Amino acid sequence: MRILHSYGKFTTIKVISLVLILMFALGGCWDRNELSSLAIATGAAFDKPQSKVGIDMTTQVINLDTLAPVAVHSTIAAPPYWNIKTTGQTVFDCIRNASQQSTHKLYWAHNQIIVFSEDLARESGVRQYLDFFLRDAEPRVSTWVLVSKGKASDILEMESKLEPIPAVNIASLIENRKYTGKASAVDLYEFSNRMLSEATAPVMSLIELVDENDEKIPLLSGTAVFNQDGKMIGTLNELETRGMLLAIDQFESGLLVVEAPDSKGQLGIEILNSSAKIKPQISDGRLKIKIDIKVSGSLGDANCYVDVLDENTWNSINQRQAEAIRRDILLSLKQARTLKADIFGFGDAVYKKYPQEWKKMKPDWEEIFPSLEVEIEAQTTLVRPNMILQSIKGKKEG
Amino acid sequence: MIFRGMKRLKNISEKDGKINNGNISELLNNEILTPEQVKDVRVSSALEENLCFLQDLLGHNKDVIIRRILLGTSPHIASALIYIEGLVDKAILNNNIMKSLMIEIHEESCGSDPRHLREYLLKTALTVSNLKNTHQMNEIAISILSGDVVLMVEGVDDAVIINIRGHKEKAISEPESEVLVRGPREGFTETLETNISLVRRKLKSPNLSFDDMLIGKITLTEVSVVYLKGLASPDLVEEVKQRLQRIEIDGILESGYLEEFIEDNPYSPFPQMHHTERPDRIVAGLLEGRVAIMTDGTPFVLMVPAEITSFLTSPEDYYERYYLGTLILWVRYISFGISLVLPSFYIAITTFHQEMIPTRLLISIASYRQGLPFSTLLEALLMELTFEVLREAGTRLPRAVGQAVSIVGALVIGQAAVQAGIVSPLMVIIVAFTGIASFTNPSYNLGITMRFLRFPLMFLAGMLGLFGVMFGIVMIHIHVAQIRSFGLPYLSSLSPLHWSDLKDVLVRGPWWSMDTRPRELGERNRRRQVPGLKPSPPRADKVGGN
Numbered sequence: 042m043r044i045l046h047s048y049g050k051f052t053t054i055k056v057i058s059l060v061l062i063l064m065f066a067l068g069g070c071w072d073r074n075e076l077s078s079l080a081i082a083t084g085a086a087f088d089k090p091q092s093k094v095g096i097d098m099t100t101q102v103i104n105l106d107t108l109a110p111v112a113v114h115s116t117i118a119a120p121p122y123w124n125i126k127t128t129g130q131t132v133f134d135c136i137r138n139a140s141q142q143s144t145h146k147l148y149w150a151h152n153q154i155i156v157f158s159e160d161l162a163r164e165s166g167v168r169q170y171l172d173f174f175l176r177d178a179e180p181r182v183s184t185w186v187l188v189s190k191g192k193a194s195d196i197l198e199m200e201s202k203l204e205p206i207p208a209v210n211i212a213s214l215i216e217n218r219k220y221t222g223k224a225s226a227v228d229l230y231e232f233s234n235r236m237l238s239e240a241t242a243p244v245m246s247l248i249e250l251v252d253e254n255d256e257k258i259p260l261l262s263g264t265a266v267f268n269q270d271g272k273m274i275g276t277l278n279e280l281e282t283r284g285m286l287l288a289i290d291q292f293e294s295g296l297l298v299v300e301a302p303d304s305k306g307q308l309g310i311e312i313l314n315s316s317a318k319i320k321p322q323i324s325d326g327r328l329k330i331k332i333d334i335k336v337s338g339s340l341g342d343a344n345c346y347v348d349v350l351d352e353n354t355w356n357s358i359n360q361r362q363a364e365a366i367r368r369d370i371l372l373s374l375k376q377a378r379t380l381k382a383d384i385f386g387f388g389d390a391v392y393k394k395y396p397q398e399w400k401k402m403k404p405d406w407e408e409i410f411p412s413l414e415v416e417i418e419a420q421t422t423l424v425r426p427n428m429i430l431q432s433i434k435g436k437k438e439g
Numbered sequence: 440m441i442f443r444g445m446k447r448l449k450n451i452s453e454k455d456g457k458i459n460n461g462n463i464s465e466l467l468n469n470e471i472l473t474p475e476q477v478k479d480v481r482v483s484s485a486l487e488e489n490l491c492f493l494q495d496l497l498g499h500n501k502d503v504i505i506r507r508i509l510l511g512t513s514p515h516i517a518s519a520l521i522y523i524e525g526l527v528d529k530a531i532l533n534n535n536i537m538k539s540l541m542i543e544i545h546e547e548s549c550g551s552d553p554r555h556l557r558e559y560l561l562k563t564a565l566t567v568s569n570l571k572n573t574h575q576m577n578e579i580a581i582s583i584l585s586g587d588v589v590l591m592v593e594g595v596d597d598a599v600i601i602n603i604r605g606h607k608e609k610a611i612s613e614p615e616s617e618v619l620v621r622g623p624r625e626g627f628t629e630t631l632e633t634n635i636s637l638v639r640r641k642l643k644s645p646n647l648s649f650d651d652m653l654i655g656k657i658t659l660t661e662v663s664v665v666y667l668k669g670l671a672s673p674d675l676v677e678e679v680k681q682r683l684q685r686i687e688i689d690g691i692l693e694s695g696y697l698e699e700f701i702e703d704n705p706y707s708p709f710p711q712m713h714h715t716e717r718p719d720r721i722v723a724g725l726l727e728g729r730v731a732i733m734t735d736g737t738p739f740v741l742m743v744p745a746e747i748t749s750f751l752t753s754p755e756d757y758y759e760r761y762y763l764g765t766l767i768l769w770v771r772y773i774s775f776g777i778s779l780v781l782p783s784f785y786i787a788i789t790t791f792h793q794e795m796i797p798t799r800l801l802i803s804i805a806s807y808r809q810g811l812p813f814s815t816l817l818e819a820l821l822m823e824l825t826f827e828v829l830r831e832a833g834t835r836l837p838r839a840v841g842q843a844v845s846i847v848g849a850l851v852i853g854q855a856a857v858q859a860g861i862v863s864p865l866m867v868i869i870v871a872f873t874g875i876a877s878f879t880n881p882s883y884n885l886g887i888t889m890r891f892l893r894f895p896l897m898f899l900a901g902m903l904g905l906f907g908v909m910f911g912i913v914m915i916h917i918h919v920a921q922i923r924s925f926g927l928p929y930l931s932s933l934s935p936l937h938w939s940d941l942k943d944v945l946v947r948g949p950w951w952s953m954d955t956r957p958r959e960l961g962e963r964n965r966r967r968q969v970p971g972l973k974p975s976p977p978r979a980d981k982v983g984g985n
Contacts, residue, residue, distance in 0.1 A: 075790060075808075079805070081793075081802065151793075151798045179794070
């Protein structure tokens with residue numbers, strides 16, 4: 042039998058009490074907040090300030106009382122959110138000024154969106170507004186950033202039928218863009234990365250309020266393009282946005298509508314997979330960019346008769362898919378050239394492959410970019426016609 | 440055992456070898472007397488002298504019976520049977536002893552030689568199986584008090600101890616504290632002899648040893664150290680006996696008394712030995728090289744050494760198929776963790792680390808917490824306290840009333856408290872789930888430890904958040920890593936790591952794979968079974984059947 046382990050009890054107790062005392066002294070950055078004393082901020086909006094200097098900020102916090110179950114509290118007929126409007130010299134100043142209005146402390150860890158109004162983004166730029174959200178410990182870099190065509194604070198008023206809190210609703214819309222690919226989704230991390238890059242133009246999602254049956258609803262569509270100073274310089278429409286997403290390999294899924302082979306109607310092709318690579322090449326001192334894109338799609342629907350068992354038809358549909366993809370990318374390229382904004386990150390790709398040459402190109406990149414030769418190679422496959430082979434045939438067709 | 444404070448009596452017997460009755464009565468009035476104190480007193484050949492001594496020693500109590508009888512016809516030989524009413528089997532006493540002695544003894548066989556008479560009584564007259572003779576008065580006294588019948592005969596200087604113990608005892612029934620779906624339904628009883636026979640019935644081995652001792656100055660409780668010779672380490676057996684022998688206490692009413700006297704770390708909240716009502720569990724332990732300690736008067740048998748993982752196994756794991764055994768084992772491990780940290784984890788993340796909660800869940804939790812008067816920590820403590828109160832009430836109450844407690848508990852605490860806006864529904868869920876998780880622990884004693892340790896962790900969580908919880912867990916781990924149970928590290932087979940023992944820890948290995956005994960316990964005889972017992976029935980084409 043082993044000698045039973047014995048230890049000095051007194052020293053153990055001393056060590057434990059010492060550790061306990063030190064624990065409170067060395068605890069460092071810790072803070073205790075009861076949930077009921079927090080105002081959970083879900084969205085921030087910045088508009089063009091009324092006065093010449095300063096910042097107009099709208100913060101959306103959740104009004105938890107209205108979301109509480111009926112069993113606990115009587116129902117309060119108030120919206121489940123509260124938009125706090127504050128002004129201040131800096132963003133942090135605005136946020137601290139909110140405590141003049143709100144009894145609860147603003148809590149930023151669950152902030153979903155930061156919205157800028159278009160006029161603010163075009164005139165003063167967004168750079169000075171983002172510092173707080175990057176510097177402070179609470180906000181996350183996964184917060185979505187977007188530009189609103191109208192007043193930014195209006196976006197935070199838009200209640201959805203399905204989602205009671207506007208900011209959460211917008212965040213869900215941004216996540217849903219993967220089903221269409223018609224709008225970009227940019228979070229604070231990606232935006233700041235593009236800002237830090239020497240060539241790549243920063244982009245943001247674009248949102249606007251549209252009238253529908255005398256009701257304003259938010260619509261996420263297109264992309265806002267910024268220059269290296271963080272000032273907005275233009276927009277991409279839906280097709281251009283899709284082209285950009287395809288080229289920079291951020292396209293997740295979406296629907297391409299193409300003409301049917303015999304032009305009797307349209308076919309919807311659901312893109313299942315896409316991967317793209319930007320390859321700069323220098324030959325004979327001339328820079329050429331090659332975009333290799335591989336896409337596989339499936340026939341999602343057809344509003345006319347189409348015989349997929351016919352190999353020629355099938356190949357022709359595939360051809361059209363490739364054409365549509367080339368068309369979208371070319372559209373986005375054209376708009377990028379017009380804006381002189383390298384939204385694709387061609388410059389970064391060149392820097393990675395030809396660092397020496399890049400040094401020379403860097404100062405004139407804004408001039409070089411619009412005249413770059415770009416070659417698009419789209420390899421597409423059409424994998425399946427899904428559950429049925431032939432559409433229901435009308436009597437006059439076929 | 441050495442008893443002090445018996446000088447006076449010793450002096451008397453040493454002086455003239457005679458017994459002074461007056462002294463004993465006087466002694467009994469003034470101090471606690473144990474049979475040990477009369478160990479130097481020998482049986483005299485004068486019957487009345489012996490009877491007087493015993494009567495004085497045992498007192499003039501109603502249940503002490505001294506039955507004087509005459510042996511033979513002529514010459515009559517005076518003799519007496521001394522026993523305690525209620526502790527002996529009356530039928531055997533009447534039919535096999537009284538009848539033999541009073542009717543069937545013939546004078547010619549008695550003779551006048553006392554030595555001859557003694558031989559005759561032992562070998563012919565008494566038709567009872569368990570007999571022995573002694574001249575030690577202390578042995579006689581202990582035997583009588585334990586339920587034996589003592590026969591003393593005039594002119595014979597020793598006495599016959601006849602074991603016909605037959606007191607009322609509970610029938611063998613299913614153990615209530617350890618219920619199994621599949622497994623033996625018998626449990627230990629309050630009688631040591633019965634318990635020994637239960638173990639012997641399962642373990643028909645000449646190596647099975649029972650080393651007896653008496654503990655408790657007044658209660659004289661029989662304690663038996665049970666082990667398998669050749670398997671259990673002799674050092675371990677010796678250590679167990681030594682630790683038991685140093686106990687000097689008035690009485691042992693339950694094995695829990697012993698537990699606290701012999702454990703390695705008296706300040707540790709962790710249980711360091713098993714207690715069980717199940718003979719199969721004890722036998723399984725003995726077969727691994729453990730040592731059991733049986734105590735008369737309680738169905739709970741102790742088993743040492745114990746490591747933490749064995750507290751989380753149930754005998755049923757080894758009776759059901761191994762897939763189920765492994766699954767249930769892991770369910771228990773997870774519940775074990777939940778029962779320790781879930782409330783503190785909840786407190787920590789809702790008061791310190793709200794960013795860790797998914798947004799929608801946070802909104803849901805926060806909306807439920809609107810307008811609640813107490814802080815999360817206080818709320819959790821309140822609910823845990825309520826739960827402990829309910830559990831205690833449910834345990835102590837008669838079973839019929841227990842139902843009412845659970846209904847009142849569920850309704851009042853669960854529903855009304857939420858509706859009244861005192862606690863949040865989520866906290867009720869947390870506390871209830873923690874409680875249910877703690878019930879999956881097959882060892883009641885380790886469950887108590889978890890209940891106890893939950894509270895300091897909750898305080899740490901309320902003060903320091905997850906940092907505090909981690910601190911608490913690390914401290915518990917440090918403690919658990921340093922304690923031992925009879926020399927066996929408490930985290931044994933995980934730390935120190937023994938790969939071959941993980942078949943009992945990480946999984947419940949199939950029986951045909953468990954070839955070896957636990958590394959630390961079964962060192963002396965590692966092999967449990969023949970290797971390669973995995974069943975491989977002949978293929979159909981080889982059998983030649985259709």
